Amino acid sequence: MALAVQLLWPDSGKHPPADKPYCAYALGICLVFFLLRPLIFLGRAETLARLREKDLFTAAAFLLLALLDIGTAKATVLPTLFFPTPDRVLSVLAEDFRYLIIDCLGSSAKLLLAGFFSGALAGLATGIFIGFSKNAAYWLNPLIKFLGPIPPTAWIPIVLVAFPTTWTGAVFLIALSVWFPTSVMTSSGILNVQNAYFEVSSTLGARRVYQVFMVGIPAAMPLIFTGLFSGACASFLTLMTAEMIGVKNGIGWYIHWQRQMLSYANVYAGLIVIAITFYSLITLFFRVRDRVLVWQKGMIKW
Amino acid sequence: MTQESQAPPEAGGPASPAAGPAAGGGAPPAGAGPPIPAAGAGAGSGAIEIRGASKSFPHPDGSEVPALSRVNLSVGAGEFITLIGPSGCGKSTLLRLIAGLERATSGSLFLDGRPIEGPGAERGLVFQNPYLFPWLNIHGNVAFGIKARRRWREEKGLVGQYLELVGLGRFGKVFPHHLSGGMAQRASLARALINRPLVLLLDEPLGALDAFTRMNMQDEILRIREEKRVTMIMVTHDVDEAIYLSDRIVVMTAGPGRVETVIPVPFARPRARNIPDFLRLRGKILEILNFAGRLEEPAYQI
Ligand SMILES: Nc1ncnc2c1ncn2[C@@H]1O[C@H](COP(=O)(O)OP(=O)(O)OP(=O)(O)O)[C@@H](O)[C@H]1O
Ligand SMILES: [Mg+2]
Numbered sequence: 001m002a003l004a005v006q007l008l009w010p011d012s013g014k015h016p017p018a019d020k021p022y023c024a025y026a027l028g029i030c031l032v033f034f035l036l037r038p039l040i041f042l043g044r045a046e047t048l049a050r051l052r053e054k055d056l057f058t059a060a061a062f063l064l065l066a067l068l069d070i071g072t073a074k075a076t077v078l079p080t081l082f083f084p085t086p087d088r089v090l091s092v093l094a095e096d097f098r099y100l101i102i103d104c105l106g107s108s109a110k111l112l113l114a115g116f117f118s119g120a121l122a123g124l125a126t127g128i129f130i131g132f133s134k135n136a137a138y139w140l141n142p143l144i145k146f147l148g149p150i151p152p153t154a155w156i157p158i159v160l161v162a163f164p165t166t167w168t169g170a171v172f173l174i175a176l177s178v179w180f181p182t183s184v185m186t187s188s189g190i191l192n193v194q195n196a197y198f199e200v201s202s203t204l205g206a207r208r209v210y211q212v213f214m215v216g217i218p219a220a221m222p223l224i225f226t227g228l229f230s231g232a233c234a235s236f237l238t239l240m241t242a243e244m245i246g247v248k249n250g251i252g253w254y255i256h257w258q259r260q261m262l263s264y265a266n267v268y269a270g271l272i273v274i275a276i277t278f279y280s281l282i283t284l285f286f287r288v289r290d291r292v293l294v295w296q297k298g299m300i301k302w
Numbered sequence: 303m304t305q306e307s308q309a310p311p312e313a314g315g316p317a318s319p320a321a322g323p324a325a326g327g328g329a330p331p332a333g334a335g336p337p338i339p340a341a342g343a344g345a346g347s348g349a350i351e352i353r354g355a356s357k358s359f360p361h362p363d364g365s366e367v368p369a370l371s372r373v374n375l376s377v378g379a380g381e382f383i384t385l386i387g388p389s390g391c392g393k394s395t396l397l398r399l400i401a402g403l404e405r406a407t408s409g410s411l412f413l414d415g416r417p418i419e420g421p422g423a424e425r426g427l428v429f430q431n432p433y434l435f436p437w438l439n440i441h442g443n444v445a446f447g448i449k450a451r452r453r454w455r456e457e458k459g460l461v462g463q464y465l466e467l468v469g470l471g472r473f474g475k476v477f478p479h480h481l482s483g484g485m486a487q488r489a490s491l492a493r494a495l496i497n498r499p500l501v502l503l504l505d506e507p508l509g510a511l512d513a514f515t516r517m518n519m520q521d522e523i524l525r526i527r528e529e530k531r532v533t534m535i536m537v538t539h540d541v542d543e544a545i546y547l548s549d550r551i552v553v554m555t556a557g558p559g560r561v562e563t564v565i566p567v568p569f570a571r572p573r574a575r576n577i578p579d580f581l582r583l584r585g586k587i588l589e590i591l592n593f594a595g596r597l598e599e600p601a602y603q604i
Contacts, residue, residue, distance in 0.1 A: 196433045199403050204497060205423030206450035218437040295437045295477045
């Protein structure tokens with residue numbers, strides 16, 4: 001942890017300086033946090049213990065940051081254009097915060113959520129239909145097998161002309177990228193449910209519709225979540241591409257735009273925002289899944 | 303005996319006399335000690351009539367494999383029947399026919415005079431495997447039948463009662479994969495019982511239990527039968543269990559599965575397991591099974 005302080009010393013001066021030494025601020029806050037940590041978590045021994053376990057990793061991360069700082073600001077061995085100092089990246093994050101988070105991220109989030117949920121719903125619906133109806137399987141399976149593997153971004157030229165606004169087009173693309181894995185996994189999950197479970201439920205007096213919702217879908221949940229997960233990953237990819245090519249708004253577009261302006265500090269800032277956002281979304285996703293699939297605890301390791 | 307009045311009128315059709323004692327109205331459990339509960343208590347009473355039922359399964363090479371051949375059997379309301387015979391002689395298949403999970407290739411089955419056309423809650427089936435729904439805890443599993451019949455509001459109080467009945471009162475919140483084999487079988491018994499079926503079909507329900515628990519459960523099953531007036535048809539490999547529990551023992555033989563003979567058990571309940579009559583009957587049954595030549599069990603003679 002003390003390594004962090006060391007960063008504050010020499011500066012080579014080849015980089016345009018940031019307005020304020022944000023890096024020093026951030027490191028200072030971190031240092032204070034780590035120094036005060038035993039006090040902060042005074043009453044919560046196990047939380048502290050959990051944090052302690054990660055100490056080695058944290059130390060390595062700070063070391064890497066220090067190396068980066070040396071490579072850019074201090075010794076300047078890396079090309080200055082593509083490798084801005086951590087100071088400048090942080091200063092973009094701090095100064096452009098409102099714009100980055102509220103405008104860009106907000107617009108991306110709207111697009112992503114609209115696309116993800118419509119795609120997931122459509123995928124669940126087709127998956128359930130295929131899983132339970134021979135007719136639906138007959139008509140929809142070839143369609144899915146044929147259209148599904150096309151990367152959604154390959155549709156961009158068509159979508160751009162076929163949809164009234166680029167925004168709806170982008171929603172469609174994201175939905176498409178979620179729809180394919182979700183429907184495939186849902187239907188295969190349902191088709192792989194042991195028939196015995198349906199038999200048991202029918203001897204207990206369950207009718208067809210009840211079986212669909214109370215046996216087929218719960219039993220298929222693990223695979224449905226696998227499908228939703230691949231869908232989520234695909235949707236991130238599609239979101240970025242759609243923004244860079246069509247939508248002209250959002251965090252992906254921001255990165256694209258700043259790259260063209262050669263302001264790489266902003267590009268890195270954008271990447272950091274994306275990383276944190278997607279990390280949080282995936283974590284949230286796993287939380288939800290663990291909640292739904294409690295019954296698998298101990299049966300399957302994640 | 304009451305079952306005759308409940309059985310459908312003899313059609314005289316294809317019912318072959320070949321099955322010997324099993325044919326026709328069936329040998330009444332002559333002199334069976336305890337009174338068999340009067341039929342007609344309530345809407346249905348749970349008499350089963352099987353007439354010339356055959357079942358064959360398609361073989362991968364295109365031919366038909368006979369699993370059951372022309373089975374005739376009538377079971378009186380409230381009667382306790384055990385099916386005993388070598389592995390593969392069609393015991394499970396016969397139960398599945400009665401449960402309505404399979405359709406007979408030829409012949410017909412009746413419940414209280416009405417043809418059996420599909421599964422229904424009035425015929426409960428406890429499978430050879432417990433097949434508890436892994437996504438529901440034990441409470442949810444036992445409650446399944448009530449919910450499936452849309453009687454949750456009226457009958458939810460029963461769940462705790464039936465959990466207690468099978469000795470799982472403290473395990474309601476536990477998920478199935480945490481249960482031992484015997485506990486899972488008891489849970490699946492409770493799940494079938496909670497619908498208070500007219501007929502309870504039991505496919506080796508006590509197979510996974512140790513000798514001591516097994517004897518307890520045998521008494522429990524007898525108690526349930528007395529209390530709920532359920533017709534019970536139970537598959538077992540254990541001759542002692544068959545004699546201890548049943549009014550009549552149906553001995554089946556394989557290749558193709560058919561009823562070899564039906565043996566009444568004329569002892570009063572509660573039965574002692576070691577009286578000479580008991581041992582003599584056991585010897586007789588083992589002799590029949592041995593003569594049929596397919597029982598893997600050591601055929602020790604008395
Ligand atoms: N779904 C099926 N498809 C094909 N053949 C089947 C099917 N179910 C049962 N059989 C055949 O029918 C015969 C009887 O099977 P069944 O399961 O009824 O025997 P069982 O008497 O219950 O045996 P066990 O004591 O081992 O449980 C067997 O030869 C089996 O191979
Ligand atoms: Mg069997």
